[in-house]
Amino acid sequence: MKFPGSVLVSVVLFVAETVTAVYISSTYSSAGDRTWHSLTLLFCLLPCVLVQLSLIFIHRDLSKDRPLVLLLHLLQLGPLVRCIEVFYIYCNAGKVEEPYVSITRKRQLPKGGCTDEVEKEVGQAERKLFTHRSAFSRASVIQAFLGSAPQLTLQLYISVLQRNVSVSMRIFMCISLLSIVYGAMRCNILAIKIKYDDYDISVRPAAYLCIFLWRSFEIATRVVVLVLFSSVLQIWTLPVVLANFFVFFFYPWILFWRSKSPFPENIEKALSRVGTTIVLCFLTFLYAGINIFCWSAVQLQLNDSDLINKSQNWYRMAVYYMVRFIENAALLLLWYMYRTDVYMYVCAPLLVLQLLIVYCMAVLFMLVFYQFFHPCKKLFSSSISQGLLSCFKFLCYLCIPSKAPNKGDKFGAKLSNSSDISEHMKAVDSQNGNTHSDVSAKA
Incomplete structure (x- = not known):
């Protein structure tokens, strides 16, 4: 049984970012900056509420008689309780014989042109741990792109305007960046596990390192570009962000309407048609939020039972990175043309060149991952x-x-x-x- 390290990392990042966000917002309140105080609290509390709802939804706590757990979720302590429950299950696994054991069949990756099917016994404890890992992976993605990404952009924007970066602000921005990168890594791992669910997959440490470098360079460049552009052209920031958001939000729905498929009914049996619509809208909202900052690695397909397009489409990835590179270059060009005295001591051409090179390095690490370190590269056509x-x-x-x-x-x-x-x-x-x-x- 695997050690639940992903659960521990998710909870540590969640608690650290929440605590530092509350502290930074209190400093804004004491300094009289009500706008920054309100926005910092908003980007802190909104993902917390969504994380609690996602954990409750995945574990189906509303249909169970667990009032204490629901109360702790209302107090925003759900991840801590879930983490304690995970380690309790992990420590007690194997001490008591389980009355029910299921058998799963997984196919191994082809070696020498043939694939073998392996049977494995899965007990209740391991199945519960799998559910917890899945829930925390999705919670990390929500925390990263609906909370940490806008939070990091806001704090970097405030630092540029105030021309001052305190130690607490630096720590806060580093934690937010790590949270975003970790959420993007979970997106990659989730995409691999969903697309190749029939296979027994193990991700090597070199693959994790390659994904980490790829996502770090890509997200850091995107955030810096948005902050530079918004610092000189505040009026055009909202149209640019909304245009990106609406394109990715409506794209899965347009494909769904063009396919003329029936409305999906098998997401959750207990959900009504209205509830299913709300869940799908939330999924497309999260999908759009991810694609604003980086490649999502998961393509929504609403007419599929799994809601995920399992085919490896290199064309979409190539188009995304080409368009994103052109957009970043255009935003940097506009910043260079309209930059103010705030950037008097900054070598603007060198900064533009560095950001474009860093983004190209992110694309390079992405290509290296898919060419050499992808766990299922043998299955690519x-x-x-x-x-x-x-x-x-x-x-x-x-x-x-x-x-x-x-x-x-x-x-x-x-x-x-x-x-x-x-x-x-x-x-x-x-x-x-x-x-x-x-x-x-x-x-």
């Missing part, structure tokens, strides 16, 4: 290298013009055309001469 090679050939085909004819070819063509014309004129003259001779003979 096509690899990243083949996709890049085909794209390179296509770009070369578009960029290289068709071969123009040489001067000798043109001269030869002219000569052939002139010779054809002279022969045609001789034929016409001979026909005219014949007609004249025929006329004179008749006369």
Whole structure:
């Protein structure tokens, strides 16, 4: 039985970020900055409430007689209680013989062209731990992109305006960045486990390191770009963010309406049609929030029973990163054109170049992960290298013009055309001469 390290990391990040957010908001309140105080508390309390609701929903606590657990969730202590419950189950596992054991069948990754199916006994304790890990993974994603990401953007924006970064602010921003990166890593792991649910998957430490570097560079660059742009063009910040949000929010619904599939009814049996609609809207809301800051690694498909597109679509990923790179470059260009005296001591061209290079490094680590360290790379129909090679050939085909004819070819063509014309004129003259001779003979 695996040690529940992911649960411990999720709870530590959750508690650390909540405590530091409350402290930072109290400093804003004492300094008289009511706006920053209110926004900091909002981005702290909103994800806390959503995390409690997600834990209650996944564990189906509303249908169980557990009033104490529900009360602790109302007091925002749900993750702590769940963590204690997880370690209690883990420590007592194996001490008492379980009355019920289920058997699961998993396929191993192909070795030498063949796949073997392995049977494994799963007891109640291990099944409960799996449910807890799944719940905390989804809670970490909610905490990361509905709380930590806007919180980090806000605090960095305040630091730029005040031209001062205190020690507590630095700690707070580091914790928020770690929370976002961890949530993005959980997105990658969840995507792999959902797409390849039939296989026994183990992620190597090198893959975790590669994902960590990829997500760190990508998210840090995106947050800095948004902060720089919003610091000089405050009026246009909201339209840019809303445009990104609405594109990703309505995209799964547009695909669902175009497929003309029936409304999904099998998300949760206890949910009504209204409840199912609310859950789907929340999923697309979270999906849009993730894609504003980074690639989600999970593509929503509302007409599927699992709500996830399990095919590996390299085209969407390539389009996303190309469009995001162009958008970041455009926002940086606008910042460079309209920058104020706040950035007097900043080398603007060097900063722009550094941010673009860091984003390219994020894309590089992403390619390295999918090419070498993806746990299911043997199941890919096509690899990243083949996709890049085909794209390179296509770009070369578009960029290289068709071969123009040489001067000798043109001269030869002219000569052939002139010779054809002279022969045609001789034929016409001979026909005219014949007609004249025929006329004179008749006369």
